[in-house]
Amino acid sequence: MAGRLKAPTGRYGGRSAEERQAERRRRFLDAALQLFGGTPGYRATTVAALSEAAGLSTRQFYEEFRTLEDVLAALHLQVNGWAEEAVLTAVAGAEDRPLAERVTVIFRAYAANVTADPRRIRITFVEIIGVSARLEEQRLARRARWVDLICAEATAAAARGEAAPRDYRLAATAFIGSVNGLLHDWSAGWVEATLDEVVDELVRQLLGILRSVGWSPAR
Template sequence: MAGRITPAAGRYGGRSAAERQAERRRRFLEAGLDLFGAGPGYRATRLTDVCRAAGLSTRQFYEEFRTLEDLLAELHLYVNDVAEQAVLAVLPQVRHLDPADRYARLFRAYAAGATGDPRHTRIAYVEIIGVSPRLDRQRLDRRARWIDFLYEQAQDAAARGEIPARDYRVTATAFIGAVNGLMHDWAVGWVDATLDEVVEELVQILLSRLHLAPPPPAAPPAPTR
C-alpha cells in the first residue's frame, strides 16, 4: 500500500530503525572491544561469545557484520582514529614550541590516545597481527599514515632550519616500526617496564634520530608559604 511505513523503518519504543540499528552496532563493538581487548582475545572468541556479551542474537550480528574479522577490522580502525584525534587535537597547541618539545608532546599525545584504554592497546598492537592478509594490509595502511605524518613534520622542521635538512622517510619508517614492536612486547608482558618508561624511551629514540636534545624537565612547583 502506498505510504505504508513498515515496522523495520518506523519508530519502535520511541526510537527510529536507524537509531535501533546504531545501538545494536554499538553493543557489538563494545562486546568485541571487551572480548578482543581485555578478554580471551580475538582468536579465542567465538561468535556466540560476542552475541552473549552484547545481549543480542546471531541474526542481529549478521545484519551488522559478515564475520568476526569484520568486527575486529572496524575496532582496529576505531582505536587508530582515537590515537590520531589525540595527536591532531594537540597539534595546533604545539606549533610554536621548539622542535624537541613539540615532538615530545606530539608523541606523548599519541601514546595517551593509544594506551588510555588498555583494550585499545591490545587490539592495535597485538590482536590485529597475523589474522589475515586483508587485516595485515589494513594494519600496514594505518602504519603508513603515521609514517607520512611523522615524515611531513620532520620535513617542515628541516625547512625551518630546526633540524638538519635530509630525507626523513627512513627515519620515520624506522621509528614507527620501533613503536609497534616495543608496544607489542610491552602489551604482552615481554618488557618489564612501566608505560611511562616505554613512552620515555621512544621519545628519546625519536629525538636522537632527529638530532634534537631532549627538552629540559619541568621545574618543580615553588614551595608555598
C-alpha cells in the first residue's frame, strides 16, 4: 500500500477529527500491547486481528498505519517513553541526594516502570529483535538515549567529586546490556531474586563502574 487512507475530517459527536484520530491510534496501540506483548505475539498477529481487538475496522487501521511494523515501532517508542518519563521524574526528585542513593532511586523507578506490565518487557526486549533493519536502527537509537543518560549522570557525579573522571560511554553501553539482560531474565523467571535484589545488584555494578579500584571520593 502506497500510503495511509485519508481519514475523515470535521467534527462528529462533539469531537474534532484530530481527537477522533488520537483515540483510534490509542486503541490500536492498546490492542497491540495486548497482542504483540502477550498472545499471539507480533509475528503471529494480523491486521484483522489487531483491528478486532481494538474494536475498529481494517479501513481505520490503514487510516492510521501502513503496516503492522509501523504499529510495533510506535509501541516500542511509547513503552520506552513511559520508562524515560519515570526515570526523569526520579532524577529530578533525587537531585540533592548522595550518588549511591540517587542511583538507587533512578533504577528503582526504571525497573518498577518496565516490569509493571510483563508485556512491556516483551515489546522492549523480545518482539522488537530481528524484525527489520529499520526497527533494529530504532532499537539501537533508543538504547543510545539510555547510554547518554548514564553518561550524563556519570559526568555530573565526576564533577561533584563523587565518581572518577573519565569517558564513560563504553562502560555505559556495556552496563545497559547488563540491565536489559538481567531484567529480561528476571521477568522470564530465570533469575531467583526479588525485584529489589535485582535493582540492588545493578546499583552495585554501576557504582563499581563509577568508582573504580584505587579511586576515592574527593573530600
